[in-house]
Amino acid sequence: MNSVNAADAVDAITEQWAEVRPDLDTAPMAVYGRIYRIARAMGDLIEKEYARFGVSRGEFDVLATLRRAGEPYTLSPRELSATLMLTTGGMTGRLDRLERAGLLTRNPCPDDRRALRVTLTDRGLELADQAVTAGLARQHEMCGAALDPAEADQLAALLRKLLSVHE
Numbered sequence: 308m309n310s311v312n313a314a315d316a317v318d319a320i321t322e323q324w325a326e327v328r329p330d331l332d333t334a335p336m337a338v339y340g341r342i343y344r345i346a347r348a349m350g351d352l353i354e355k356e357y358a359r360f361g362v363s364r365g366e367f368d369v370l371a372t373l374r375r376a377g378e379p380y381t382l383s384p385r386e387l388s389a390t391l392m393l394t395t396g397g398m399t400g401r402l403d404r405l406e407r408a409g410l411l412t413r414n415p416c417p418d419d420r421r422a423l424r425v426t427l428t429d430r431g432l433e434l435a436d437q438a439v440t441a442g443l444a445r446q447h448e449m450c451g452a453a454l455d456p457a458e459a460d461q462l463a464a465l466l467r468k469l470l471s472v473h474e
Contacts, residue, residue, distance in 0.1 A: 317341050338469070349449065353442050360438045361408065367442075369401050370410060370435040373427045380427035383416070387425060410434060 317340040321333040350364065357367045372390050373380045382390075388398045402425060405411045410431035416422035427435065450459055 315341075317344065342466075349446070352445055352449070356441045356445050357438050359441065360434050362405075362410075362434070362438065366401055366405055367435070367438055369398075369405060370427065370431055371439060373411065373425065374432065374435040374439070380432060381424050384413075384423055384425055405431070 317337055320340060321337050324331055324333050324336070354364045357364055360367075362370065368391055369387060372387055373382060376382050384395065384398055384402065387393075387402075388395055391398070393401075402411065402413060406413060410428055412426050412428060413423050414426065416424050454462065
């Protein structure tokens with residue numbers, strides 16, 4: 308475990324700015340720089356976890372959204388697009404790949420034959436459960452290497468507060 312006081316790459320960047328622009332307050336850069344670096348590093352690790360199951364992070368997001376919807380694990384393409392903040396074109400490509408892999412089906416909506424419903428297959432449900440378990444195990448591993456549970460709760464609360472001004 309790294310020492311809390313050990314300097315990191317973000318410290319080096321803010322120190323360089325302090326040298327050339329001592330008039331700048333780089334405190335927000337220290338926060339957002341670390342958030343960005345953590346998100347990028349964790350994203351790469353999670354992408355590798357999902358790749359073991361034959362899906363990309365974006366494809367997993369579709370499967371996970373359907374899984375979180377609860378039984379019967381069905382949403383419209385529009386509901387998926389809105390939840391994942393994707394264009395309909397981007398969603399169509401993901402759905403095509405996942406349907407070819409046998410992880411979901413697209414069927415006409417019983418109430419409106421012009422509309423579609425996207426549903427997880429049994430195989431898709433199993434893969435979503437396995438992949439989320441693997442991804443969370445990796446997150447627990449990385450978070451636990453640096454923070455105890457109380458610190459993790461405190462950090463989550465602080466990040467929630469910071470995120471609230473962005474959403």
